[in-house]
Each structure stands twice: as C-alpha cells, then as structure tokens.
Amino acid sequence: MDEHLDLIALIIPTGIFFGCSIMPYGIYISKNEPVSALHTKILSYLKNHGNARVVDIEQREYNLRAVDIERSEYVYMEPEKKISDYFTKSPREVPIHILVESKI
Secondary structure (H helix, E strand, O other): OOOEEEEEEEEOOOHHHOOOOOOOEEEEEEOOOEHHHHHHHHHHHHHHHOOHHHOOOOHHHEEEEEEEOOOOEEEEOOOOOEHHHOOOOOOOOOOOOEEEEEOO
16 A cells, blocks of 8 residues: 555645745655655745745744545644544545645
8 A cells, every 4th residue: 555645735825925826736745744744845845936935934834734625624734743644545636635824
C-alpha cells in the first residue's frame, strides 16, 4: 500500500496573500508525516513560486484546512497531527484537498 498522497492545495488570496497570483498546485507527501511537514512544503513553494509579498511569511501566519467535498466542509489541520488524521486514504479526484488561508 502506498504511504504517499498526491494533494492539491489552493491559496486563498486574502490577508498576507492578497494580490498574489498563485494557482492550485500539487504536493506529494507521506501520509505519516506531521501536518507541520506540509506547512514546510507549502512555505517552500510560496518562497519559490510566490511573489515578493510572500517571501517573508512564516508558518504561524497561515492555516491549513483539509477539504471534505462529500461532507461539504473543511477542517483546521493541527500542525502536530499526522496527515493521515485528515486523509485516511487517497483523496478522491477533486479539484482541491487543502485550503491555505491567511490568519491576518
């Protein structure tokens, strides 16, 4: 059984992300990793593909939310929990699995 997931993240263009032109993008990560590892991957993506406005952001300035299309809800992803706490199996082929939202 594959222990990795292909997830698609969408950055909501509000707060610290306002004015950024960032499209949904894929993340390949082990479901046994903590959510904080997902934060690290997203932060790396932002610094390499975002614009000058997001270069200095830190993990504490944004939240991750797991999207559950079937239940029409999204839940806060706690950094100390494992990704498998939010995605027990490979997520369905939906456009978005994770929302990245500014706290500011």
